[in-house]
Amino acid sequence: MEKEYLYLEISRNLAHLIRQQALQPGDRLPSVRMLCREHGISMNTAKRVFLELEGQSLIESRPQSGYFVSHQRHRTLPLPEISRPAPAFSEEEPVPLINKVYSHMGQPDLDLTLFSIGVPSEALLPVARLNKEMIKAMRSLSGSGTAYEPLPGNEKMRRAVARRSYTWGGHLQPDDIITTAGGMNALSFCMMATTKPGDTIAVESPVYHGILQLARSLGLRVMELPTHPQTGVDITALEKAIPDIHCCLLVSNFNTPLGSCMPDSHKKAVVELLAQHHIPLIEDDLYGDLYFGSSRPKCCKAFDKTGTVLWCSAISKTLAPGYRVGWVAPGIYKEQVLKLKLVHAISSSAITQEVVAGFLESGRYENHLRNMRQTLQANCQHYMAAIAEYFPAGTKVSRPQGGLTLWVELPGINTTDLYNVAIRQKISIAPGRIFTLQNQFENCMRLCMGLPWSEELKRKLKQLGKLAGMLQ
Template sequence: MLLYERLANQLRTQIAQGSLRAGERLPSIRQLAHSHGVSIATAVQACLELEREGLAQARPRSGYFVRAATPPLPATRPTRRRTPGTVSNPMLQDVLDMLARSDLLPLHSATPSSALLPQAALTASLSRCLRHTPGAALDYAPPQGHLTLRRLIAQRYAQVGVTVSPEEIVITAGAMEAISLALRTLTQAGDVVLVESPTYHGILQAVAALKLKVLEVPNLPDRGIDVARLEQLLQQNTVRAAVLVPNFNNPLGSLTSDHDKQALLKSCARHKTVVIEDDIYGELAWSGQRPSPLRRWDRHGNVITCGSYSKILAPGLRVGWLVGSDWTDALLRTKYFSTVGSASLPQLALADYLQRHDLQRHLRQLCRALADNAQRMHQAVAHDWPASTRACTPRGGLSLWLQLPGMNAQALFDAALREGIGTAPGTLFSSRGEYTDCLRLSCGLPWSKALDHALRRLGQLAAKHVA
């Protein structure tokens, strides 16, 4: 047995015996190395092994903590949509009514609370732009977006090893407009589009609005996109585009490995399937180590990357972007003929903020808060929900995905609404309303007594709706 395996086994035993309990901090890397007579690298490898098993969780600048002991989700789950078909999920129509409500504890919204975002600094940036450049702030923006902001976006990509020119970037009204523009540019009604299952309901709505057919590839808990199945589907079907969320998929929070990212890009290029990458959660790695976008591994110019500031800075400013590669001109024409251009003031304000403040410092604080929230929620579920509850163990993003075998998620959703608690039933994340025993909760709310009470109450309601 290797040294790191011995150390991991000792920590595993302490967790199993209760010497190290859920939520408690593991000894620091230096303490482990010193007390066990091993190197720093060996101690790190042991902690990474526990993290891969779902027994521990890394928190930025805080160390490793013991995870709550809920059973993991099954490694695989059958996806019944094996042939292309239309989106036929009536629940997708109901989500707008829920989003419009302001009286709910918003566990249904995968958005960080305003308390976790730099409101004062952004307000100051908005005020500065209105005071100093009112003409530009209140006038039309160039269709492609303000150059200063596009340069800042390109610089951020450079920091994660991705070369992007500002001339490839088109500013949009959030990532959803970016995805919709890409689909409108690449596809025609009746074309087949590959999506993950489960996937974000907004992607399914965009596909349905354009009268496209959908083909679902499994997204596996703790592994991400099923690359082998993706290759099979591409061999069997002509697929025009694939809308993929490889970094902290919503709702599972799963992360696709770099190896699998490269493999899926090769498959898509070989079958002439354009990849529309939704990288909106890529900056929300709880460990502080941002995973690479698909674009980093693209060797065929076959990826359109969509991003947004909505999940990291300001949801209400609605500023996103496309990195269009060879499709930039076509995407820009589609943008111009739909909305002409995005609003000037939000673009200028975000550029002002990014030039004056350390985005990386804010991201560290945000990711640390999200990791803490998720761990507390995990503990609450393990303590107060039915023993059969299974949970994903994400390493980033804003989602906690739960499965209760035999549960009616729709009935739980309705019961929670009556008590002022918003949830997102699993049926929302499938083109045909599958995942009826699952739900997604948001990790974006700071921990509070109200949140603790809501999770306990949800556990009680869940127990009533398990067959």
């Protein structure tokens, strides 16, 4: 049986030759048939090799001619700067701008290109298979899913999540997990369980605007910490902040909008640092399954020995945003979270939990994720190549190793102004200012990579780059 690893091994070998310049830009690669003969593989496997290399922008196909080493790989843009938020607190929520950007969510009939909304396109989701699972769930559940679930949530769902935790070193049990109505609901319960109004919560900067708005709605002060676009939060800055904070919230794997992923050594150090000072860590692991590498990154929860890490996740970015199925492993805060769930929700949605649980247990989720990761990795390379070609000189862009978003830093261009110009051309972006409570990131924007790649999408990026150039 031809294993998935075979095409990866061949593509890695070819990628190594290209990166070491043994194969030069413009060099022709072996044909599909030649690759089949040389390695004893099928046509489909050979095609997957070339798709993998195309996704990394290492090669390009030419009609009637074959595959060639790409010239694009040499046009690598620099990384965005490490963020430097002010040490002072701020409460300047850009609410009108956020409302404007998100007013188009859930309205596909507007004919907009939504680079602004960080969710995968419906075209990337297994809708037909989920529909079949929905029918199956209605038949198997008592009352076809009309009854309340137990307070902790669907047992099958919690069992599936616990089993998957072993892939990143979590070793969780079903009783460790409480289901929620999506990821934000999990974060909300965790913030309420670990803080009180007037407390200070430390977060990365930039950070998802929903986290900032949630913290402010609970009466919390927000301390934004310097963050590297590849390795995440600055641990030295976090250590200095320890005397002033009561809680910490980190998006440890492929955060939005930066796309950074904390190395394991950083995760371990952060967990030990916060545990030493009895400060809870809320870990938002919404994007961990969307890795581009060979294995899923670990979570901070894997290094938790005191139960002070509250690990949150959901299927909102991987399977079904509208199902609102999430969960939390709250450690020593389990009883507080259960009480909050009883007061604020009573029960999770029975039918959608059963659907997701069945999908996870069947093995279909892994197959779906594998395809989705390949698509997103290819999209990432396509986006970066288009940005390098069409955006103004001096543009910087993140290089995420997973997730759904790119962070773009433009040379002296206000992205709120760019949004106002682009929206008239049916292009929506997320200006950088919405990801902070401070006056920073005005020249940055977040672009969602979850749209199916096409020549039309490339044209929209070219148009966006042209509009940016006009604002210089």
